[in-house]
Amino acid sequence: MRDIPVNLGGYKLTVVEPPAPKTRDDGNGGLVPVTDQQGVTQFVVALFAKLRVGPGEKAPKGEEIKVTLASDPGEGFTEDVKVELIDARLNPYQIDNGAGRVTSGVAFKAMGLKAVHVRGDKS
Secondary structure, three states: OOOEEOOOOOEEEEEEEEEEEOEEEOOOOOEEEOEOOOOOEOEEEEEEEEEOOOOOOOOOOOEEEEEEEOOOOOOOOOOOOEEEEEOOEEEEEEEEOOOOOEEEEEEEEEOEEEEOOOOOOOO
16 A cells, blocks of 8 residues: 555644755765656655643653655745644555565655644643
């Protein structure tokens, strides 16, 4: 299964590392931008995700996630900005290194980011 829709509305998402063009190793020690099938540069943003809880409840420990964005989200997404993901999706993956070690996980992606202004948020 690919591009599984995911609802992260129950989480506070805070920018940890601002969006930047996604790159990969070119095999010669350099980096090249990652593009989609139409040649559009992909971006990546690191977010801290923490569960929203009700009054008097203690939130469990949060987690940092990296999200691939389909295009440049624009200006204003600096560190500590609260955001929502537009059309968030996840893709499970499994990589076998050929030496008996298998790594599994999920990769997040979204069409873009939207800034959220929360009153009285003390995250």
